[in-house]
Amino acid sequence: MTLPFTIIAALTIAGAVAAMSLRNLVHCVLALTLAFAGLAGMYLLLGAQFVGFAQILVYIGAIAILTVFAILLTRGTEPDAFLDLPSAWVSNSVIVAAVFGVLVWAVHSSPLSRRTLPPPPQITVRQIGFALMDRFVLPLEVIGLLLTAALIGAVILAMHEKQAAK
Amino acid sequence: MTLAGYLIVAALLFAVGLAGALTRRNAILVLIGIELMLNAANLNLIAFWRYGRSPEALTGVLFVIFSIGVAAAEAAVGLAMIIAIYRHYKTTNLDYIDSMKG
Amino acid sequence: MTETIDQIFVILKHWLVGHVPTAVEPIVSELLSVVPIILLFPLLFALITVMERKGLGRIQNRYGPNRVGPCGILQPIADGIKTLTKENIVPHSADKVVHLLAPLLLVMATFLGYAVLPVGRNMVAANMDAGVLFFFAVGSMTELSVFMAGWSSRNKYSLLGAMRAIAQMISYEVPLILSSVTVIMAAGTLSTVSIVEQQSGYTGIFPHWFVFTPWGFAGFVLFMIAATAESNRSPFDLPEGESELIAGYYTEYSGFKFALFFLAEYLGMMSISGMAITLFLGGWAAPLSFLTWIPSYLWFFGKLFFFIAGFIWIRGTLPRLRMDQLMNFAWKFMLPMALINLVTAGVWRFMPTGILRWLVCSAMVVAPYVLLGRGFMLGKRLEKRTYRFAD
Numbered sequence: 252m253t254l255p256f257t258i259i260a261a262l263t264i265a266g267a268v269a270a271m272s273l274r275n276l277v278h279c280v281l282a283l284t285l286a287f288a289g290l291a292g293m294y295l296l297l298g299a300q301f302v303g304f305a306q307i308l309v310y311i312g313a314i315a316i317l318t319v320f321a322i323l324l325t326r327g328t329e330p331d332a333f334l335d336l337p338s339a340w341v342s343n344s345v346i347v348a349a350v351f352g353v354l355v356w357a358v359h360s361s362p363l364s365r366r367t368l369p370p371p372p373q374i375t376v377r378q379i380g381f382a383l384m385d386r387f388v389l390p391l392e393v394i395g396l397l398l399t400a401a402l403i404g405a406v407i408l409a410m411h412e413k414q415a416a417k
Numbered sequence: 418m419t420l421a422g423y424l425i426v427a428a429l430l431f432a433v434g435l436a437g438a439l440t441r442r443n444a445i446l447v448l449i450g451i452e453l454m455l456n457a458a459n460l461n462l463i464a465f466w467r468y469g470r471s472p473e474a475l476t477g478v479l480f481v482i483f484s485i486g487v488a489a490a491e492a493a494v495g496l497a498m499i500i501a502i503y504r505h506y507k508t509t510n511l512d513y514i515d516s517m518k519g
Numbered sequence: 520m521t522e523t524i525d526q527i528f529v530i531l532k533h534w535l536v537g538h539v540p541t542a543v544e545p546i547v548s549e550l551l552s553v554v555p556i557i558l559l560f561p562l563l564f565a566l567i568t569v570m571e572r573k574g575l576g577r578i579q580n581r582y583g584p585n586r587v588g589p590c591g592i593l594q595p596i597a598d599g600i601k602t603l604t605k606e607n608i609v610p611h612s613a614d615k616v617v618h619l620l621a622p623l624l625l626v627m628a629t630f631l632g633y634a635v636l637p638v639g640r641n642m643v644a645a646n647m648d649a650g651v652l653f654f655f656a657v658g659s660m661t662e663l664s665v666f667m668a669g670w671s672s673r674n675k676y677s678l679l680g681a682m683r684a685i686a687q688m689i690s691y692e693v694p695l696i697l698s699s700v701t702v703i704m705a706a707g708t709l710s711t712v713s714i715v716e717q718q719s720g721y722t723g724i725f726p727h728w729f730v731f732t733p734w735g736f737a738g739f740v741l742f743m744i745a746a747t748a749e750s751n752r753s754p755f756d757l758p759e760g761e762s763e764l765i766a767g768y769y770t771e772y773s774g775f776k777f778a779l780f781f782l783a784e785y786l787g788m789m790s791i792s793g794m795a796i797t798l799f800l801g802g803w804a805a806p807l808s809f810l811t812w813i814p815s816y817l818w819f820f821g822k823l824f825f826f827i828a829g830f831i832w833i834r835g836t837l838p839r840l841r842m843d844q845l846m847n848f849a850w851k852f853m854l855p856m857a858l859i860n861l862v863t864a865g866v867w868r869f870m871p872t873g874i875l876r877w878l879v880c881s882a883m884v885v886a887p888y889v890l891l892g893r894g895f896m897l898g899k900r901l902e903k904r905t906y907r908f909a910d
Contacts, residue, residue: 253418260426271437297467301649302481304656309485312659314492321496325503343439347432354428364421372472376649376709382475394486401490405497
């Protein structure tokens, strides 16, 4: 375990746990941004600079802000109720523990996971751009279409009620 | 540093996100939990790309870029839906949003 | 000789790094890049506050500060002592932790942006491959801290100011990034250092700056408008409009924390001006080929002061916009213009050099500008302002 990895991993997990367990919704989102920032740090550790910065730009700059807006628009700053059925708590813990157990078992039993860090590849943004325009041009177009559809769809969804009220 | 470290962190993130999505009752927090699970998958993709045989192919990186794009679209539509539902039911608690007829 | 003066800070850094043990060499090298930034720009901030107060004073027919030191030049020191000795008041119902973290995060995020600004030849703290993306990524972190400040104060004016600020910053981030994409397309790189290097050549005595092309000029104007909005400067200073929101999201801050917000505002203004210089005005390159003997960093800071003076002039001249005007302007004018400009840059890239290229690209920028402007003015009745009392 290297020191930067340990610190970033601890911050990420702490942020995620706080985001899922705090009472105040705005605090949850602020903790979530910590987890997102930690993930961006992990991408940088792994040598994926472009993805790391895109993560900060999209998740912290857009999704976190959007979530905060949604919370304020839905008066969500009041404390949030957890699930109150004891039986559901039990089944949920069993499901989560099972999923985590299976994942850890898979990681540990695989010979792949003991692979050590290979020398860093020389990846430039230029190469990513060429790949986007060459091999991955179809997914890129599809993403463009999807984002346009999502943009229009979100606007229509959020506006609908207002027009009906008029 | 072995690949296992990153994979365990990703598994933990996934488990935390799943636990949140299952236990919290606020629709926005469920969305956040799903967002966390998606991020755990992204971390896996980047880790496998970096430790893989041919990182020059850039498949993992580009997959994550597309995944971030899809996540942005998902968050925008999801939050717009939550706001629309809130206008109708005056709540974001998923337990009370249970009628199929508007 | 000129070469030595130009590179004097780089040489000094290498000489200092050479004197420490090899184990700590990378850390010392990083520190020597970071510490000057952290020292220099707050110093510039102090200087700019004096410049701004005196300049605004002159514009408004008064003297401005002229009591502390010769010509009031020591005013920032007096201001600094005043803010540092003030009581730190936190509202009773405020969210204490978030209230404290907000100004710290804001200043940290604005400082991070300086890491990729090349202030001189070979003078950049981090030459990243994705430098421009890094700049915008850390820039988007400021929105979150603005929200934290407004929300944690538990004050409706603060929250209103924060919501306005975030709405404005998100709206203007789109044209800001789209107008800088033209430069990235033309330069074929995201690294700030290579963008500047591509502009450092000369044809005859004139430089190859991107601002001297039709798309570059349009992009520069769009970038500067969006930058003014991003740094919450007048005429886009609605989030902190003193007369309606009593300073917006930092209403509930006092003493040192207030000073941090003030510092972050000016640092943000300087860093975004620095980015405009890097993208469009050739960074540290001299404006005419026979002026290259002047050290590169002097050119950068000279251009920076030119921009700051422009910001002060605009603040003293233009009235504040209304919120709907602000949003309409961003989405209905800036965004289409930025997209058209993007296409123009592409056409410019693939047309053969010559007068035809200039004509076509200029028409591609000017025609939509005129049409969009006309379209906006269509429904409005604008007449010459009549003064009932003055004359």
